[in-house]
Amino acid sequence: MKTQIIKVDTSIKDWDKQLDQAAEILRSGGLVAFPTETVYGLGANALDKTAVEAIYRAKGRPSDNPLIIHISDAAAVKDLTENIPETAQALMDAFWPGPLTLVMPRSQLVPDIVTAGLDTVAVRMPSHPIASALIRKAGVPVAAPSANSSGRPSPTLAKHVIEDLMGKVDVIIDGGNAEVGVESTVLDITVIPPVILRPGGVTLEQLKSVLGDVIGGQSPGMSDMSGTPKSPGMKYRHYSPRATMLLVEGPPEQVAAEIGKRAELYNKEGTSVGLLVTDETAALYEPSLYSFCKVISLGSRKEPETLASNLFRCLREFDEKGVEVIMAETTDVEGIGLAVMNRLMKAAGGNIIKL
Ligand code: TXA
Ligand code: MG
Helix, strand or coil, X not given: CXXXXXXXXXXXXXXXXXXXXXXXXXXXXXXXXXXXXXXXXXXXXXXXXXXXXXXXXXXXXXXXXXCEEECCCHHHHHHHECCCCCCHHHHHHHHCCCCEEEEEEECCCCCHHHHCCCCEEEEECCCCHHHHHXXXXXXXXXXXXXXXXXXXXXXXXXXXXXXXXXXXXXXXXECCXXXXXXXXXXXXXXXXXXXXXXXXXXXXXXXXXXXXXXXXXXXXXXXXXXXXCCCHHHHCCCCCCCCEEEEEEXXXXXXXXXXXXXXXXXXXXXXXXXXXXXXXCHHHCCCCCCCCEEEEECCCCCXXXXXXXXXXXXXXXXXXXXXXXXXXXXXXXXXXXXXXXXXXXXXXCCCEEEC
């Protein structure tokens, strides 16, 4: 398949005309990757079963992992759902458009392939101007998982989508960096109190301010990887760089000592090592001592939004450098830090040392 790359510049007059062709391709059953405020998505007409099947094929995604439907107008929820839970309106008012996905009872309009046979549907209204304009122009609800090959770190730049999906989709829209950097928060509102199925761009604290009570998401751990999780996607190893990953948690000096000791052992074996650190701790890994490692800082711990924004891009940078083992510090779980730790835990397959 020939993949067309369309660079969209939102600063020029009538910029949205640049989306007309992609919108037509979407409406008529094609696959279009596009930027959202969280990560890039791989879109298809959600009401077209054959188009949605093509998403699963292009990504190599297991068919039991349902997709989020993206809309450009909250009024579309009515058609996609039934018995809309009472909490929905307040959440939509507070967080839409934005990185919150609501799981609600589905309507018959939604094809089984979108929900992987579940009786619920996940819906979100993205705030990114390109995503919003594309969906509006297509005139159909758009099913879109993250636009990576299944299991790989989610794409925050068009070049990541090109790496994973070139030749497998009709169009890739290049709209620059996806700022939030981690995916939307998936919230099940079919139960009281609502349950966070995946921490993300809207924080637990923000949800509590609207809902009072919210369950789950307090721990970024791996407990949701076994059994039959409510959010099927969370059971897979995910977001993974090609390298093996190990997290080290504890007081910064001890963490640095432990990482240093292990890095030297790896180096002796001829294994190439990457270190994922933060601005505050970078000085603990002196370049003269760690010249054999690829050291990348995620940003400042004082700005968890920056850590989130950089995370997936940094994981892919280690791959570009051919790193075989990544050792990473852990982060605080306040605010969006919870989503960052959740992704780190998944990327590491739960591989963590606590000092
Ligand atoms: O920010 C995002 O949410 C991005 C952008 C592109 O919008 N999309 C995204 O989609 O992350 P995906 O497919 O990579 O992750 C969707 C998650 C999966 O964990 C899936 O299992 C869960 O949402 N999900 C979808 N439908 C569900 C449902 N009906 N019930 C429970 N979980 C559901
Ligand atoms: Mg994904």
